[in-house]
Amino acid sequence: MSKIEDIVDALEHKISKILDKQAILKQTNEKLESQLKAQQQKLLEQQEEISAWVEKHDTLKIANSMLGSDENKRETKLKINALIRDIDHCIGQLSE
Known part of the structure; x- marks a missing residue:
């Protein structure tokens, strides 16, 4: 009988160790x-900030072109033409 009791005690001890490890792993997983x-939220905020800075940069390039800078005149003209086309399209839809 003593052997069976030793085996049961050993099994109980191993099960206890496994349960402890499981609890630790569960806590680690939750952490x-x-x-x-938190990192995903931070990444999302950084992506939004980058988008805002890119938009500001593009706006500044256009403003510099309008102030006489020769660097971005072509881009500015294309942007203005695109805006005019959008306005014409909207006017066309409103008149229908």
Whole structure:
């Protein structure tokens, strides 16, 4: 009988160790998931900030072209032409 009791005790001890490890792994997993969500949110905010800066940069290029800078005149003309086409399209839709 003593052998069976030893085996049961050993199994209980191993199960206890496994349950402890599982609890630790669960906590670690929750912590990592929290960190992942925080990093994803930070990345999203950075992407939005980059988009805003790109838009500001493009606006400044156009403004510089309008002020007489020769560097971006072609881009400015193309942008103005695109805006005029959009306006014409909107006017066309309104008149229908």
